[in-house]
Amino acid sequence: MPDEMALLVAEVFEAAGVLRRSGEAIAAADGQTQARWQLLSVVSEEPLTVARAARRLGIARQGVQRVANDLVREDLAVFRPNPDHRGSPLLALTPHGRRVLDKITRRATEVHRTLAADIPVDEIIRARALLHRLVERVNRHEGDGRIPPG
Template sequence: MPDELPLLVADIFEAAGALRRSGELLAGAEGQTQARWQLMSVVSEPPQSVARAARRLGVARQGLQRIATNLVADGLAEFRDNPDHRTSPLLALTDAGHRALGAITARADAAHQIIVAGISQEDLALTRSVLQRLTRQTEDWVRAAKPSTETASQ
């Protein structure tokens, strides 16, 4: 019997690719990209710094900064003063940004009903729980496996 973890990892990557393609389709119908949709969603409530949004999305801050700047230029977001960090403003959606996010979310909700047809809520909840455990345990392993800065500098 093959080890199930490598097969699960391959399935997760395949599912992620399918979900990215569906996300591009949904966001594109509203004139956005999936990356813009993800950022709008993350900063919709509450507003967040680009660095915090990047950590949440697991992407590089520099790439997300460019997307944030474009959202601001398009009137979908604005930078606000951050009371906790003078040099790291908060990114917040404008009313137009909330409308755009709402339109994409409505499309996604309709698509999700079709996508999950035949999959029980219990199966979805169990899948989420296992993925969350796998993610936590993987992150724990990564932290433990990284050489400490002290060890690395010796």
């Protein structure tokens, strides 16, 4: 009997890889990378410190800092003073950054509609719910020591 959980994990990794390649192509149409797109997106709701953005993205702070510096250099984002911590400025979108993010997001929406055209919405909703539950369980098990933190 196959280990269905192991097969699911393998499928998730494969899906992440092909979706990452697709995301790179979508972002590249506007001269961006997926990493830049993700960071623009994560600070689009509210300005965040680099450390908080890194936690939300689940990646190393140093990598996010490099991308943030690139976004600032290209006037896609700006560092603003942080009233809660002088040493950790907040990264916020500029109007130019908002326009670039909106263009990328519109293109991604078109691609997603094409990819999901023949997949019933309820299947997508159930898949999202399953992945959400799985992420919560992994986080909970890491927190109680049953899974070594990554």
